[in-house]
Amino acid sequence: MSTFGTHFRVTTYGESHCLSVGCIVDGCPPGMALTDADIQPQMTRRRPGQSAITTPRDEKDRVEIQSGTEFGITLGTPIGMRVMNENQRKQDYGNQTMDMYPRPSHADWTYLEKYGVKASSGGGRSSARETIGRVAAGAIAEKYLREAYGVEIVAFVTSIGNEFLFPPSPAHPTCATNPEYLKLIETIDRKTVDAFLPARCPNDECSKRMVKLVADYRDRQDSIGGTVTCVVRNCPSGLGEPCFDKLEATLAHAMLSIPATKGFEIGSGFGGCQVPGSVHNDPFIKAPAIPPGAIDHPAVPRPRLTTKTNNSGGIQGGISNGAPIYFTVAFKPPATIGQAQNTATYDEETGVLEAKGRHDPCVVPRAVPIVESMAALVIMDAVLAQQARTAARSLLPPLKGVVPVLGGSKEADGA
Template identity: 55%
Template sequence: MSSFGTHFRVTTFGESHCRSVGAIVDGCPPGLDLNESLIQAQLRRRRPGQSALTTPRDEKDQVAIQSGVERGVTLGTPICMLVQNMDQRPHDYKDETLDLYPRPSHADYTYLRKYGVKASSGGGRSSARETIGRVAGAAIAEQYLKLAYGIECVAFVSSVGPVKLPKNATEAKTQARMAAALQAPRLENSPPQSEEEEEEEEKTRAYLQRHHSDKSAAADDGLQYPTSSAYRGLLAAVSREQVDASPVRCPDEATAARMTSVIEECRDAHDSIGGTVTCVLRNVPPGLGEPAFDKLEATLAHAMLSIPATKGFEFGSGFDGAAMRGSQHNDKFVPHPNGLGPTGSALRTETNWSGGIQGGISNGEDIYFTVAFKPAATISQEQETAQYDGSSGVLVTRGRHDPCVLPRAVPIVESMAVLAVMDALMGQLSREGATSSLRSRELDARHTEAWDALPSSMRLR
């Protein structure tokens, strides 16, 4: 369906080239300070035409609040937000060949098989234009989380194609070894290559030499663990201002320059490239998430994999953690150095390989994860493919598209993370309110007596 969340629900509407897109937010607490400029700030980070690395489609994405807010304060009723599509060009998709061909890696074929009809222009609901409603709804949730709990959410581009912001010593060394291997001569007993093979190898060698060097092996503390202390320090301190300082939205200047070079090369070749976005949530209170099917990391995975073009989700130590022993991977609890942390806990963990969630429930540590995005499916190259009737042919697509979706995906990842946390928080507040009401009534003296009889390790005052 087109809704996300139970307690704080966002429903999005609109297609890529229709008259407007937007969202309806249900469950927003009343009395929250809110105006269109707060929403506009995040939409501005998501909009197309930001730089030479993104699609040239010129949309201002100006939001207009239609309901649920009066005199800058939320009423507690549904909030409707509308964004007009000003630079729509459905004629870019009027080529008769698009009526014959399902575009490779697009949703044309699957939408047609599911609904029996599909949008005639662009990707319809599968287009990233749909995410405007998500970002607008999340801007409201973020305002609440910031004011009520001081929760922060920052995402950044952590890899583009072969270029990575190394998160541990192993990744740094891998990139250095790759650079060294590229400079090694071919073995004398290697079989002879054709001219085409030699040309292709030289292209590959030149490509990787441009985007890998010993300089890419970032300073590391040498720990052979999923994330080094230096990388964890980055997660703890990186800001949106640092991220937005680069058009590619990577907070490391040297890595960002190499990423930019990769994207520019793909753009000039009328091709596309994928990569990853890493996100961190700070000051999330412990206790959010459910212990079985709605674990907080499961909700985050659901949220992230609902974003167009996503291909993978890695949480906390991720797949690297699967190679560790329990004695290495276990998060040891230690006293908080300040007595109490920002979430009110006297404990914190030494390593946080758990990514801030244990047993499906937040533990008060930073929550972090990484999302993989595929290369944009629309490329301005001839592609041999099949028509709807099964006959073969060659498809050439037109239109304005991102050579890399990652820079614009950053605020979308942040938005879906915020929505997942907001919904979990409101669910927990509902539970705590119900428990508090039960214990406050004199009729429930027996309940209070039973509660007080529990060992201290089984209850939290």
């Protein structure tokens, strides 16, 4: 369906070449300052036409809040947001060749099989243009998380094709054991990431190689994929709803709902399967009273323990443990390419398709704010669920002799 979330619910609408795209956000807490200016920066980071290695479609993606606020303050009612499509070119898809063929690896055929009808231009609802609503909603969620908890969410490009920011090695089959990677996870910010445009890979030499690689594929009318890594810092502990809505499960759900995604790994990921438990386990240590960058507020619980290492990626048993949450999302090469491809028509006749239109040779750099936004939606939904549980529990008389308390006395442990 087109709705994501339970407590912070986001419904997106719109197709690639319709009049407008946008979303409705239900469940935003009242009393938060919010204007178009709070949302626009992420919209601008996502928009097409940013560089020579992205689609040349020129959209400004100006967001307009339609409802749910008054005098720049959220009312607690549904927030409607709209972005007008200003640079549609349906004619790119209205030629006989494009009408005859479902594009290889695109959603043309599967949408037709599912609905019995499909949008005639730009992939319709399967287009990455649909993600505008996600990014707008994510900006709202992120503002609340930042102001209430000091949460920071930063994504960056870690590979394009065979160019890796941190190539796997025998010493470090997973980035989770690489000190350079872990330092980056702790310190990276969006200003630094965007200083490496257009690749958004925070390493000068690697970024230059990535840009050249994408340009080479673009010039050959081809495409290439890659990966985006995201870190969530200062996330409250205790988030996640086992058993089926574990925090890593909802993150995976969110990330794999983004167009062109084909893989998700959290913490040590697949490389972690190559190290023994004695290396992979995360020993507990006493946590600092206030984590760096976090907000000191009585309503914000602080864990008494943290972990010395973080192979778990900040989540254990499906519940956040207060350490940074980090994960990586894999994006396939964009399906629409200008090269001639042997394929079949809708009428089951073999033929050759040379697709037309304006498309990214690599979606990975523009996917960075989309990944950040979906992470914000997941954390926001989990925060509201936990707030409800905590508030309900606070109204009950305290339990004695059942729940372990600070110090772990025998009496407190129920012995």
